[in-house]
Amino acid sequence: xxxxxxxxxxxxxxxxxxxxxxxxxxxxxxxxxxxxxxxxxxxxxxxxxxxxxxxxxxxxxxxxxxxxxxxxxxxxxxxxxxxxxxxxxxxxxxxxxxxxxxxxxxxxxxxxxxxxxxxxxxxxxxxxxxxxxxxxxxxxxxxxxxxxxxxxxxxxxxxxxxxxxxxxxxxxxxxxxxxxxxxxxxxxxxxxxxxxxxxxxxxxxxxxxxxxxxxxxxxxxxxxxxxxxxxxxxxxxxxxxxxxxxxxxxxxxxxxxxxxxxxxxxxxxxxxxxxxxxxxxxxxxxxxxxxxxxxxxxx
Numbered sequence: 001x002x003x004x005x006x007x008x009x010x011x012x013x014x015x016x017x018x019x020x021x022x023x024x025x026x027x028x029x030x031x032x033x034x035x036x037x038x039x040x041x042x043x044x045x046x047x048x049x050x051x052x053x054x055x056x057x058x059x060x061x062x063x064x065x066x067x068x069x070x071x072x073x074x075x076x077x078x079x080x081x082x083x084x085x086x087x088x089x090x091x092x093x094x095x096x097x098x099x100x101x102x103x104x105x106x107x108x109x110x111x112x113x114x115x116x117x118x119x120x121x122x123x124x125x126x127x128x129x130x131x132x133x134x135x136x137x138x139x140x141x142x143x144x145x146x147x148x149x150x151x152x153x154x155x156x157x158x159x160x161x162x163x164x165x166x167x168x169x170x171x172x173x174x175x176x177x178x179x180x181x182x183x184x185x186x187x188x189x190x191x192x193x194x195x196x197x198x199x200x201x202x203x204x205x206x207x208x209x210x211x212x213x214x215x216x217x218x219x220x221x222x223x224x225x226x227x228x229x230x231x232x233x234x235x236x237x238x239x240x241x242x243x244x245x246x247x248x249x250x251x252x253x254x255x256x257x258x259x260x261x262x263x264x265x266x267x268x269x270x271x272x273x274x275x276x277x278x279x280x281x282x283x284x285x286x287x288x289x290x291x292x293x294x295x296x297x298x299x
Contacts, residue, residue, distance in 0.1 A: 004215035008205065008246055011163065014116065015253075019162065022052045023257060026158045027191075030261045034182050042153045042176045045261070049156030053120075060107045061117045065124050069155045072128035073148050076135040084132040092125055120162050127155050131169040145173060159254035165266045167258075175263045187260055194256035201248040214239050240272045 003009060011019075026048055033044040054062045068091050075087040094100055095118060108114045131154055135146045146169075153176070154169050208214070217223050217235060224232065247269045255265035 002209050002213045002216045004219050005209065005242075005246075008209065010112070010115070011250055014112070014162075018056055022056065023159060023253065025052070027257060027260060030257075031184075031187065034262065035184070038179060038182070041261075042150075045158070046149075046153040046156050049158040049161060050152075052158050053156060053161065057113075057117050057120065058107060060104075061120075064104075064117070064121060065155070068121065068124060069128055069151060070148075072132050073135075073151055076132035079136045081133060081136050084129065084136060087132070088125055088129045091128075092122065095121060116162065123160075123162065123164055123166075124155055126164075126166055127160075127169075130166070131155070134169045159257040159261075163250060163254075165251045165254065167263075167266055172263070178262070180262055182262075190259055191256070194252075194259065198249060198252045198256065201245055201252060205242065205245045205249055208238075208242050208245065212238055212242070214242055237273075244269055244272050 026045070029044055029048045030041070033041040037044065050062065053065060057065075071091065072084070072087060075083055104117060105111075105114050108117070128151075131146070131151045138146060150173055151169075154172050157172070160167060214235065218239070227235070251266075251268055255268060258265035
């Protein structure tokens with residue numbers, strides 16, 4: 001197996017050990033609440049998300065995310081978009097303060113646990129920013145639907161908690177409030193088809209990791225210097241194709257759970273072979289914050 005793709009190895013390891021089981025728990029809570037207490041579904045999922053966060057990141061990690069959400073909500077009360085952006089950037093910058101980094105590392109036994117907190121806080125910052133901007137842009141009549149409780153329901157929604165994808169607050173709240181007919185048979189069909197698709201994508205990604213060694217080749221200078229331009233072009237195409245398949249899995253799982261919750265998930269990445277410009281890929285796959293940290297760790 002090619003061990004050089006940190007992102008794939010990292011999330012697959014966490015998925016097998018913890019996250020997949022917590023997502024299964026979310027699915028059970030969601031389906032039971034939709035069946036019995038549809039009106040209180042957002043709050044049931046919020047409580048579950050908080051409990052999952054506490055279990056995986058500990059009370060201190062949970063407190064950090066709650067503190068960021070509270071500060072973002074407080075700053076949003078000024079209804080100034082510029083102030084919201086400044087607040088988000090300042091909160092993100094605290095992750096790079098050496099004293100804060102060292103203090104957070106001491107909370108956990110392994111580096112992987114610390115990195116999970118780092119990635120989660122980064123993605124939660126995007127969600128806090130989305131909520132705060134929506135709060136700034138809406139009039140007084142709509143402020144009741146932008147309460148702190150709704151912000152917590154949005155920030156602690158577990159399928160998108162650690163790695164995205166990003167869903168803006170307005171879409172989330174509208175769809176969560178929407179009442180629709182619930183059919184166990186229909187949802188079961190969606191679940192089975194979705195699991196088959198994700199399993200196929202996962203098998204394809206694992207085959208690429210075990211047979212192609214794309215990232216290992218990129219990490220070694222002599223093979224790259226000896227390769228022809230055509231070979232380098234093929235290697236570059238293979239890497240972006242693996243990136244595409246990887247995110248079909250990493251975003252496909254939360255997208256399936258969003259469907260099961262009665263929400264419309266963001267579109268999955270488009271195949272890079274069909275694009276004439278890579279710009280669209282980055283618009284569909286929100287990984288800017290994670291990419292910075294993965295490169296930092298690789299160095």
